Amino acid sequence: MATDLLEMYPRPGARVPLAGLYLAHDLRARTPGPYVCSNFIVSLDGRIALPDPHSGLQQVPPVIANPRDWRLYLEIAAQADVLLTTARHLRALAANRHTDLLAVAAEPELRAWRLARGLPPGPAVAAVSETLDFPSAALDNLPASLLVVTSSAAPHARERALVSRGATVRRLPGAGLDGAALLAALGEAGHRVVYSIAGPRILHALCAARVLHRLYVTHALALLGGNDFVPLLRGPLLEPPVRARLVSGYLDAAATAAGVTQYFAVYELNYAA
Numbered sequence: 001m002a003t004d005l006l007e008m009y010p011r012p013g014a015r016v017p018l019a020g021l022y023l024a025h026d027l028r029a030r031t032p033g034p035y036v037c038s039n040f041i042v043s044l045d046g047r048i049a050l051p052d053p054h055s056g057l058q059q060v061p062p063v064i065a066n067p068r069d070w071r072l073y074l075e076i077a078a079q080a081d082v083l084l085t086t087a088r089h090l091r092a093l094a095a096n097r098h099t100d101l102l103a104v105a106a107e108p109e110l111r112a113w114r115l116a117r118g119l120p121p122g123p124a125v126a127a128v129s130e131t132l133d134f135p136s137a138a139l140d141n142l143p144a145s146l147l148v149v150t151s152s153a154a155p156h157a158r159e160r161a162l163v164s165r166g167a168t169v170r171r172l173p174g175a176g177l178d179g180a181a182l183l184a185a186l187g188e189a190g191h192r193v194v195y196s197i198a199g200p201r202i203l204h205a206l207c208a209a210r211v212l213h214r215l216y217v218t219h220a221l222a223l224l225g226g227n228d229f230v231p232l233l234r235g236p237l238l239e240p241p242v243r244a245r246l247v248s249g250y251l252d253a254a255a256t257a258a259g260v261t262q263y264f265a266v267y268e269l270n271y272a273a
């Protein structure tokens with residue numbers, strides 16, 4: 001079928017359907033301990049976001065965002081205990097620029113997949129925020145009570161306001177975001193399978209702490225340009241570098257509305273010295 005994917009690795013030439021591709025990864029069975037993955041769509045020139053021409057806010061470039069990538073994004077989300085996101089995302093949610101945190105529970109097939117495994121209809125949500133500067137109204141658009149992980153310097157008045165709206169706020173010690181402490185906080189809240197849908201700083205925190213297991217990357221085969229550059233990863237040099245092993249790769253020749261093809265790559269991260 002024209003809409004099937006062409007497998008490039010590990011079985012070059014095989015044709016595979018898109019629907020069910022990432023659900024079959026069965027992430028919940030991977031380890032008895034914490035399992036952490038993240039996912040990005042990135043242009044060929046390395047951009048994950050561009051400024052919206054009207055608001056100036058950074059967003060996934062609309063020319064590469066597409067329903068086929070979104071389907072696979074949701075298949076990962078369906079397997080998670082918790083979606084890990086950011087205050088930036090919650091600000092967008094409060095302004096009705098996003099509804100994606102409810103999307104798994106709203107998709108009948110994925111909802112049924114979770115219910116059949118004794119999971120709640122959708123994953124929980126945790127957000128990192130250094131400032132706690134997001135409207136409490138964001139909580140109205142979330143599936144269940146929100147866990148907020150913040151720094152020791154966050155304003156106490158904001159913390160009280162969030163707690164009074166039903167959120168749980170965890171302060172991590174020290175400056176900067178420690179990925180290991182973040183993961184521990186998620187674990188204490190009962191979350192084992194973590195899906196980070198946050199951006200380049202959180203990816204860096206997870207990589208620096210060497211706690212990310214798997215990275216899904218959709219390579220959108222288009223050069224976008226633009227003077228603002230938002231890369232996949234932002235933060236100090238990772239030493240030693242985090243090495244990745246290609247687990248599988250699929251070419252999706254079914255064009256997006258803008259005629260962009262894409263390559264779905266799955267990487268396992270290797271922290272051995």
Ligand SMILES: NC(=O)c1ccc[n+]([C@@H]2O[C@H](COP(=O)([O-])OP(=O)(O)OC[C@H]3O[C@@H](n4cnc5c(N)ncnc54)[C@H](OP(=O)(O)O)[C@@H]3O)[C@@H](O)[C@H]2O)c1
Nearest residue numbers: 040041048049058086087088129130131176199200201202
């Ligand atoms: N193409 C893709 O697949 C993709 C995927 C994800 C994101 N993106 C894009 O990437 C861009 C950045 O995303 P993002 O802002 O969500 O992610 P990010 O850059 O990874 O993280 C920024 C967030 O981290 C919080 N933070 C920083 N230091 C912290 C600390 N010490 N403790 C707790 N929280 C801390 C900040 O909170 P405060 O706001 O409170 O300071 C901020 O909201 C966006 O434009 C987004 O659209 C693209």
